[in-house]
Amino acid sequence: MNKWQIICPVAPLLVAMIIFGSIHEQGERRVLVSAVARQVDGHAGDIGELLAAMRGTNSTVVEDATFQELQAMPSTSLISRSMIRVATAGDGRLECVIDTSSLGIPSRTIRSSR
Secondary structure, eight states: OOHHHHHHHHHHHHHHHHHHHHHHHHHHHHHHHHHHHHHHHHHHHHHHHHHHHTTTSOHHHHHHHHHHHHHSSSOOSOOOGGGEEEEEOTTSOEEEEEOOGGGTSOOEEEEOOO
């Protein structure tokens, strides 16, 4: 048996594995983005109300409360406490930035409802 009898059947198998692996990876990425978006969007209204109610409170306390809200169901547990930042916007309202860039997803900003 020479080397071409081994290489010829193996090469198409390797190409197929690379193609199917790439397709699978793209599907997993879509699922990740969807899960994180669903988690943030599902809690956005409650977080907006929380920000409005806690205006004037220490930002660390507000960040902790926001993180606890994000951990309530539906939760993927993909968002860590260090991804959450609360600051005062130019109009005086609080805004929460959830930095999901480490997951390859654009950051989301939620503003207080009032």
